[in-house]
Amino acid sequence: MNKDKKLDILVITVHPDDAELGCGGTIAKQVAMGRKVGLVDLTRGELGTRGTPEIRKTEADAAADILGLSVRENLGMRDGFFQNDEPHQLKVIYALRKYQPEIVIANALHDRHPDHGRAGELVNDAVFLAGLRKIETVEDGINQAPHRPRLVLQLIQDEYIKPDIVVDVSDHWERKIEAIKAYRSQFFSDSYHATEPETYISKPDFLEYIEARSREYGKYIGARHAEGFTCRRLLGVDDVFVLK
Numbered sequence: 001m002n003k004d005k006k007l008d009i010l011v012i013t014v015h016p017d018d019a020e021l022g023c024g025g026t027i028a029k030q031v032a033m034g035r036k037v038g039l040v041d042l043t044r045g046e047l048g049t050r051g052t053p054e055i056r057k058t059e060a061d062a063a064a065d066i067l068g069l070s071v072r073e074n075l076g077m078r079d080g081f082f083q084n085d086e087p088h089q090l091k092v093i094y095a096l097r098k099y100q101p102e103i104v105i106a107n108a109l110h111d112r113h114p115d116h117g118r119a120g121e122l123v124n125d126a127v128f129l130a131g132l133r134k135i136e137t138v139e140d141g142i143n144q145a146p147h148r149p150r151l152v153l154q155l156i157q158d159e160y161i162k163p164d165i166v167v168d169v170s171d172h173w174e175r176k177i178e179a180i181k182a183y184r185s186q187f188f189s190d191s192y193h194a195t196e197p198e199t200y201i202s203k204p205d206f207l208e209y210i211e212a213r214s215r216e217y218g219k220y221i222g223a224r225h226a227e228g229f230t231c232r233r234l235l236g237v238d239d240v241f242v243l244k
Helices: 018-032 053-067 086-099 114-129 170-181 206-219
Strands: 009-013 037-043 071-077 103-106 151-155 165-168 226-230
Touching (some): 009 018, 009 114, 037 053, 037 114, 053 170, 071 086, 114 151, 165 206, 170 206, 206 226
Parallel strands (some): 009 037
Antiparallel strands (some): 165 226
16 A cells, blocks of 8 residues: 555544544544544535535535644545445445554444444444455555554544543643534534524534533543543553553
8 A cells, every 4th residue: 555645543434523523632632643643524414404515525624624634535425324234334444445544433333313323333344344355445456455453442422421431632622622613514603604593513502512521521530621432342551550
């Protein structure tokens, strides 16, 4: 593969803005540490009550610049109706082999929005399948090499889920909020004038809920703000003294 494409972390989430809400602070922190982070949106979020796919693309690009992403692309799956089946798995496998990340972050495995859980399962299955050499995918006329990331984490979204790990993002909280606010069509913004209906997430107090969650997770590790993640397998550390 082209070594310039290789990423340390690939976030694969279903709607533009899922990643910013769930792990924007972690992305910003890892980028600040010199790691290459990319983001793949599965859909254009075209079923959203507010905005259009074109508006959301512009907003997603702005958020990517704020977070310092190395790459952001959209797989163009059908919002609301994609499935965890072979054609969709192959699209995710292609992206995984293209960027060969060490770590993948995906949607929550169950949540208020049914797309979130389905996307989490899709990515989880594709990560395993991407390591099987007898599944063939082609990039620029050349067979892609199999690749299986060493760790898959799921972010936590609307529903409360007890995290397996929490990450201190206190020093990067403002950048996370700035990236979220780039989605002016989705979240409350004085500069977005639309005749579209107000939604659960466009109300002014929605970001207060996001902050309250980060404060709660942060409390347990003595941090102002933290983001939580789950993992389907047992996690380990080399040194217990790195734990908070």
